[in-house]
Amino acid sequence: MRKQKLWPAFLVISILVLLIGVYVWVAYAMVKPDEDKICEGVYIESVNISGMTKEQAESAVNAYAAERANRKLEVDVNGKTVETTLADLEYTCNANDYVEQALALGKNSNLFGNYARIKELKAEHQIYNLEFSFSEKKLKQFIKNDCKKKCTSAKNSKIKMKNGVLTYTDAKEGVAIDVDTTVADIKKAIQEQEDSEAVKVKAAVTIQEPTVTKELASRCKDKLGRFSTGFNAGNVSRSRNVANAARLINGSVIYPGETFSVHDAISPLTVDNGYYEAPSYNNGQVVDSIGGGVCQVSTTLYNAVLRAELEIVERSPHSMVVTYVKPSMDAAIAGDYKDFKFRNNTDVPIYIQGGTYSGTVYFNIYGEETRDSGRTVTFESEVTETIEPGADKITYDKTKPASYTEVTQEAHTGYKAVLWKIVKENGETKKTQINSSTYQPSPKYIIKGAAKATPKPKKKEEEKKKEKATPTPKAKKKPEKEDQEKQEEKATPAPAPTVQPEE
Numbered sequence: 001m002r003k004q005k006l007w008p009a010f011l012v013i014s015i016l017v018l019l020i021g022v023y024v025w026v027a028y029a030m031v032k033p034d035e036d037k038i039c040e041g042v043y044i045e046s047v048n049i050s051g052m053t054k055e056q057a058e059s060a061v062n063a064y065a066a067e068r069a070n071r072k073l074e075v076d077v078n079g080k081t082v083e084t085t086l087a088d089l090e091y092t093c094n095a096n097d098y099v100e101q102a103l104a105l106g107k108n109s110n111l112f113g114n115y116a117r118i119k120e121l122k123a124e125h126q127i128y129n130l131e132f133s134f135s136e137k138k139l140k141q142f143i144k145n146d147c148k149k150k151c152t153s154a155k156n157s158k159i160k161m162k163n164g165v166l167t168y169t170d171a172k173e174g175v176a177i178d179v180d181t182t183v184a185d186i187k188k189a190i191q192e193q194e195d196s197e198a199v200k201v202k203a204a205v206t207i208q209e210p211t212v213t214k215e216l217a218s219r220c221k222d223k224l225g226r227f228s229t230g231f232n233a234g235n236v237s238r239s240r241n242v243a244n245a246a247r248l249i250n251g252s253v254i255y256p257g258e259t260f261s262v263h264d265a266i267s268p269l270t271v272d273n274g275y276y277e278a279p280s281y282n283n284g285q286v287v288d289s290i291g292g293g294v295c296q297v298s299t300t301l302y303n304a305v306l307r308a309e310l311e312i313v314e315r316s317p318h319s320m321v322v323t324y325v326k327p328s329m330d331a332a333i334a335g336d337y338k339d340f341k342f343r344n345n346t347d348v349p350i351y352i353q354g355g356t357y358s359g360t361v362y363f364n365i366y367g368e369e370t371r372d373s374g375r376t377v378t379f380e381s382e383v384t385e386t387i388e389p390g391a392d393k394i395t396y397d398k399t400k401p402a403s404y405t406e407v408t409q410e411a412h413t414g415y416k417a418v419l420w421k422i423v424k425e426n427g428e429t430k431k432t433q434i435n436s437s438t439y440q441p442s443p444k445y446i447i448k449g450a451a452k453a454t455p456k457p458k459k460k461e462e463e464k465k466k467e468k469a470t471p472t473p474k475a476k477k478k479p480e481k482e483d484q485e486k487q488e489e490k491a492t493p494a495p496a497p498t499v500q501p502e503e
Contacts, residue, residue: 225308387414414441
């Protein structure tokens, strides 16, 4: 009886469910997209891909990504704009499967689920956000190569000598770009300005102050030290080398804390750089080499720097003594292993003036004089040991006669020496050793003839040669009878003749 009462209710419910199912099926059939098309209400970024096929959606999204990549990047570098495109920075869309996901919407569930999802998409859109990336290496290259060109380096005040008077130029501020900070700012701007036609950002820059202002440079006005040496102007090639090296050093400015190298200033020692072949020392001998004579320039500068009392960083003696200064007052230059260097240990720039005139090379050192006016500085060379040159070095030349003799190099006496600095100030005298030097002795080099003389032939030998050269004619054969008579004559000796007296 109870079952009979429930049956009508069950029938009603079944009919209602059936009606609802029919309604949903009809409704879904009306909104259901084609199998190869995307539901309504689906977007990738701002691109509406509703109703599109997979190929159409991919094409639309690719066009959108390309448009974003082709946008300009405008960087303001201290008021000057530098441009590029995001594509140049390899700005690209990261790989994804958003189109496949969109194509499955409203199709990957049951009837009720698909219908509900389609209705939901109409009310609230499904939006897929793309991810883009770019080459940070390319961005840094753009900043360093392009943006940095708009920066200006700070310019120190320059010191020049005009008509014997020191002049000073104005110093200028510089602008430097902070690469790392600018990279971070550009990354942020690209993300924040996704919808803008161009990405605009201001580069991070810093103002660079010059290290030497005109005020500081103008303090370089006093002559701190000077020195000159003489050379043989008749040796044209060597004179040209001396003048050229002095010219290359002239006008050099050494800022506070900097080190000056003669080798760097006058190199390379080549014909293209104005040098000629001239005598120089090499392994105890005087030989011709390109740039011979530049050591005299280095030596002259060394003595000027000593008198300016600047810090000596490197100095080497010659292998043998030189004639233009006393022992231990020289400064040799040889390849990259002998150099003269000094450091500007003052607070003011140092200016070097140098040149040649009438067989004299000179240098003047300018800076700021801070020494007491009553202070005097002198230098004294002291030879501590003399080394004799030893036996002559004789070379025999077989192409020269025995009487030939040529001295190719005179003997050089060797020395050990020290250089003293003597300072007199406030009634006191202080003596300080500056350096020590060893100069090798070198013997006299001589070439002697060693050709052998050709001996004259003896008289007998000459006669024998003539006899051999002129053969004796053979005697004709005589009859046997005559021969027999001759033999008999030989057998009977004739009487000895009588010797005649002297008249």
